[in-house]
Amino acid sequence: MTIKRITFLQELLGLFGLQERVHLAWISSAEAQKFVEVVTAFTEKIKSLGPNPLPAYRDAPRAALAAAAH
């Protein structure tokens, strides 16, 4: 069920090009190494993607849309 829900979310966010910002991984409490790897990799990925672009549209919709037009 969880994997389906996450896939649902990714699909929906895909409309906005944000699907990459949701990640699901199974890590047992015994897999400390894997936890570190997954979290580090995901943090790196989010950093490289930069801040969430959506709030700009809400806070200053005209400016955000004008900026996007260029």
Add this chain to the structure above:
Amino acid sequence: MECKLVPSVCSYCGTGCGVLFEVINNKIVGTLPMKTHPVNEGKLCIKGWNLHEHVNSILRLKQPLVKTFGRFMKTDWDEAIQLTADRFKEIIAKHGPDSIGVLVSAKITNEENYLAQKLARAVIGTNNVDHCARL
């Protein structure tokens, strides 16, 4: 079970969107936009969508109130109108007709607005008439 959809016009602003009141067992339970109405073509703003709420609201004023000794007291229309007229006369006699202003509303019809300005100009004698839509 009695259920009726009653066509009406939204009273909240001068646009005048067509609405249908959903009346079940003589109680208004909802408002719908009238799909075939030429003004709004099946759309409403948030005020129109909630028109039915003020009809049944417990806060709704159904009777005129007069402030006596700092408290609002219920009264009847005759008394309320008489009192208003007396006070108007008093004020006009003391300060002149231009001390009175009339503010009308988009919530009432054109005809009522016309009557209100007529009352202001011809009866009270002032040109101080304004309208809430003149923002």
Add this chain to the structure above:
Amino acid sequence: MKEQIKSWLEQGTVDVFLGYREVDHHPIPWCFTQEAIEEVDDLVVSPARYSLEKIATHMAAEDPDIRIGMLARDCNNRALNVLYVWNQLRPEQVVTVEANCCPSPLKEHADCSYLEPGTVGAYKKAVGIDNHLRLEAVEAYGPEEGRNRWMYEFQKCIKCYGCRNICPVCFCRECSLDHDDLVGTGPLLPDIPIFHLVRAVHMAGRCIDCGLCEDACPMDIPLRLLYQKVNRIAMDLFDYRTGTSGDQPPFSILGDRVTLEPKPIQPVTGAEA
């Protein structure tokens, strides 16, 4: 059809019959009863669609045992199925008279009526989303283009709640869209895209694609496409076919109220495997 309805009313098969009648040249939903049976002669199949099933739920809320007859197009039937699934009406208490679906293709991908095929202006086509597009075309926008186009549409929202109010399958007592901790009642612009996405998520497994919301949206936001998207996902992932049957389990993607077992759910007659 009128004879059938009259005999239902006379014999007490139904207590009321919901159809349309012209009042001052406006076809409006009308509740026909035995007491005023002659009105049935004025019954019309209106080109203007209202959610008769929503009116039916309001009547059933007053009198749970009421038996209701209803003029039903395909969309009404799909909505009834969802209402049965969610226990808002019981299938035993509703009988329908089938009415032809409104003339296609007023709207290119429509299987139902729009009063007039709305025209989409050049600017909206260039920066927003053409409501007449197919979902595939909208999905094909790149990440940035898709985002800009959707956000252009969402920022027009005047938060009239019309999309929720008119929807035949929106019946929740407490709605997340005016829950202060979730979306909040006050500010305009609403919290975009949360306002629209919250509703979209709730429409998964509920929306029967009647298009009434888009019809009622003063800002012409392509809501139907958005809800088609979530239902496409519900079908692909969960094999849930919204509105096709009145005896499938309710579908809810949220929280512990999920009652749905992962696939396969019960087969639906006529649906491809």
